[in-house]
Structures are given as structure tokens and as C-alpha cells.
Amino acid sequence: MIVQTPSASRRRDLWRFIWQIVTGNGLLVTLLLAAAAGLLAAAWLPQAPTADPEAYARWFSEAQTRFGKATQTMQALGLFGVARSFGFRALLALLAGTLLLRLVERGDRLLSGAARREWGELFPLLAHGGGLLLLAGLLVTHLWSWQVEGLIVQSGERLPVPGTKSWVALQEDASKVTHSPGIVVSVEALGPGVRVSAADGAGNALPLEQAAEADLHTELTLALAKDQHFAIPDAQLIVQLTPQNGRPAGGQSPMLVQIYHYPPVQLETETVIKGDAELRVDGVTLRFISRPYAQVTATFNPGMWPTGIGIALAIAGLVGSVVGSTHQPRTDEED
């Protein structure tokens, strides 16, 4: 016969109490509310950009104008970078721990026969398992994923993603973006671009210069994500190309071509072209061949599959749990 001492019994009661707290709905509700508060703070407060120093400077100036002296305190509290803050990450870790313990508790109840072995009992398990898989996927994303934003690739070009072995390409007719396997590429913007060359009256190619002291080329490929300039030193011409951004800016959008003679700098001609075109100025023939560009973001995320499967399982589990709970008999008054 086993006789329990009072202190052993008290200790067991304490552990049972703690177990009930950590696997109960109260803690999960509190954690979910805290995570909701964090995300809503991220939605309402401007989050600091990290990749672009210029954007950060602009954001900082705007934040100081808007929040004044409180900016420093808010920044210290991580309110301008909620997803990156230690507090939010700790919250997600706690949430994962709670989900794991609840999964163990529910699984144990089901296996030990304490809960009815029905299909309906599987839905909460699915929801918890899905939630855990989703959080594990997010952890893998945080640890091993990378993202390169603002890559500009022109039609017919295959561009290596800096610092990686991956590549991105835009087909010749700019109809499709292709990329190396294992990455996800999303198109952020599309716009016009040109391959330009110049020839004198005899048909000889003239060198083009994109900036002072830059190398001379007989052909330049320019993406018109912004205004572009180049000079034809032998003909003393400067050419400015400006995208005519009507909405939506597509690959075949028109662009304004302004050609200046120097010195002194004076406008020779200006015209709007679309697609392939040829212009003749001072005996120089400028040939423009349309080369649309795509601005893309390349992402490598080994946590994509677990995250996606986790979301699908969690949705199935939650919807099943809610539907299951609505089929339970109600004792209270119904509408």
C-alpha cells in the first residue's frame, strides 16, 4: 500500500494547478489578446523600415513630427517595429508552448479514453497542431529565409540575385517572369525601358555615355523606373528619357524623349514615343527598341511549406471546432 505524505500531495496539487492554468482557455485567451494588441499597434503606428536607410530617415523625421518627444520612448518599447521586437517574439514563443501543452493534454485525454472518440474531437487537435506548425514555419522563416527587394530586370535579361546563386529573368516579350527553383518572385511594378543606340549620317555607331567619366558604350539598356539621361559626346547631344506614367504603368507605356544640344544646353526637340522608334536629330539617328522592365522581389523561404500546411490545418481545425460546438445542444434561450 502506498501512503502519500501531506507535502507530496500538496506538491502534486500545485503541479496539477499549474497544469490546469497552462492548458486552460484563460492563458490562451490572454496570449491571443496580447498578440492582437501587438498586431493592431503595428497596424496603427508607422513601422520603421529596415532595408532602406533613406526610407528610414524619412520615416524617422515623420515619426518625430507626429509623436514629438514620445518618439524615443515608443521606439524603446518596440512599438515602431512590433514584429521584430523581443516582446512580440517572446509572446509567440509562449503561444507555441501553450499550444504544445494543450495538444499534449487533449491528445492524452483522447488516447486515455477520458474524451469521447469522435471525429469532432479531432478538430481541436488539428487546430492546435496547425497553429504549432504555423509557428514552427515562422521560426524557420525568421532563421533561414532571405528577401531581396527592388530588383530591376529588363526583358530578355537574366539577372543574378545579389549574394546568392539564384537568378530572375524576364522573357523577351515581357510576358512572364521566370526564376531559379526554390525561390518565390513577386512583381512589384512594371514599366517601360529601352535599348538605345545612335549612328551618324554614314551609319557608324556613336558611343554613348551615361554619366561623366563613365565607360562609353555603343548601346545602352535603360529601365525607366525614374528619369534617365545619357550623352552622345561625338554629336554633343544629351538625351533625357522620362516615363509618362499614366495609370497603370505597363511595359508599353509611352515615354517623353527630350534631346538637348550643348554647349550651351538648349532643347533641340522633344517627342513622346511608345514601343520601338527612330528619331533623327542633327544628322544623328537614335534607335529605341522597347525593353520593358519588371521590378521584383525575390524571396527564399524554407519555412513556406510548413507554414502553408499549418495554416490549412488550423483553418480546418477551427472551422470544424466552431461547427462542432454549434451542433452541441444549448440550454439557454435561442433567438
Added chain:
Amino acid sequence: MIPVTPIIGLSVGMLLTAFGLALWNGFRQIAGLDRAAQVISWIAGGLLLIAFPLLWSEAHGHYTNALHLILMAAVAAPSINRRRHFPWSDAIRMLPALVLSGIGLTLVAENFRGAHYTDLLALPAWVIQEGLLAQPLTISLAEPSIPLGMAFMLCDGLVARVLGEALGTLAHPAATPSRLFDILYVLLTLLVGAITLATLRQHGVVWDGGPAESGLLGAWLAWSAAWLSPRERPRLRAALIVTATLLLVLLALKG
């Protein structure tokens, strides 16, 4: 063209009358008062439903804040006949419809000044676009596609009704809410799940940190917390539902 402002004005007046009658019924329970309030609220809801397409056509297909508010009020307005009556709870249930239609009327009267426009009809549906952008699925919360916008509109409509029910439960815990909260939670879960899966497929990450996505995820977590909260404590549960629904209303109006 049928002038829409008088119709909305009439609805607001009727809702105010229904609310007044329900309040009066709370003080002195007179036979037939609750029935009268109910009938008036149904007529007000019907008028708001008529006003909705008229307002939409006046806004040239722009889904404005006023449209958000009128749709929410139209769905929330009709009060349902229940077997047991809780006069104060019934009166408070009408508040969201009254407040939302009142604000909607103010916006409409200002002739859409300051309203937030989302050009719903000019945007593509859930498309895998042909030609350029062949790969990505275009889903943007800042500029929702038509099916996504419709789903959000459906949520909008039901949210105010759930809010009314939860406020009614706060006033009288025995006035338990209907299954509408559960239905809306399922709808929101499917919506949020579809958006996150589409974002994952398109961008390779589940959450790109945009304010609209963060807000929606935050509101959904608040709804999850409300759904998990104990049913045996109806006031606490109702308070959480009120918080969650108010968050969604604010998000809908923030655009």
C-alpha cells in the same frame, strides 16, 4: 434619380423612434410597445437596404465609408422576435444600427466629403493575370478585388448585428446572443486563411507587415480570443465580442 439622403434620413428617424419606444418599454412595460419598435426597426432596415444600391450608384461604384456604414446599419437594424423579452437589452441592441446610420447620414449629407474611396469596380478580380504578371495571384487589402470586397461587405453587414447582440448581453446576461457570432467567426477565419495562403504563395512570406494585413490578423486574433472565452461568463464573453467587433468596424472604416 431618387434622392438617397431623405431615405437614409427617414431610416435614422425611424430607428430613433424604435430606440425611443424600446427605452420607454424598459421603463414602463406597456403591451405592444416592443412589437411596434420591432416593426419600425424592420421598416428602417428595409429602407436602408433600398438606400444602399442607390448610394452605390451615386458613388459611381466607389465603396465609400458611407456605404460601409449604411450596409452595417441595414443588416443590424431589424430586431428579431424572441421568445423571452429583455426590454433594456432589446433597446441597447438597436444602438449600433442607430449610431452607424447616423454617422452614415452625416457623411452622405456632406456629399461624400472626406470619405475614403476604394475603386472597387476598376480593380481586377482574383486573377492570375495573363501575359505580364503571369505568376502572382493579385490580392491586395489596400485595393481589394471584387470577391474579396464582397466577402468583406458581408462581414461588415454581420459585424454590427453581432455588436448589437453582444451589447444586449452586456445589459442583460440572460439575453444570450445567437449563433451569428460563430458564423461570422467561421467566415472571418476562412477569409483570413485565404488571404494568408495567397500572400504566402505570392510573396513567399505569410505576412508582409502591411498595416491592413496586421490589422486584419490582429482583429481575427481578438475574435479567436472572444470565441475561446468561457460561455459560462456571458458578460466577459460579451465584452470581448464587443471589443473584437469594434476593432473590425474601425478597420473597415480605416480602409
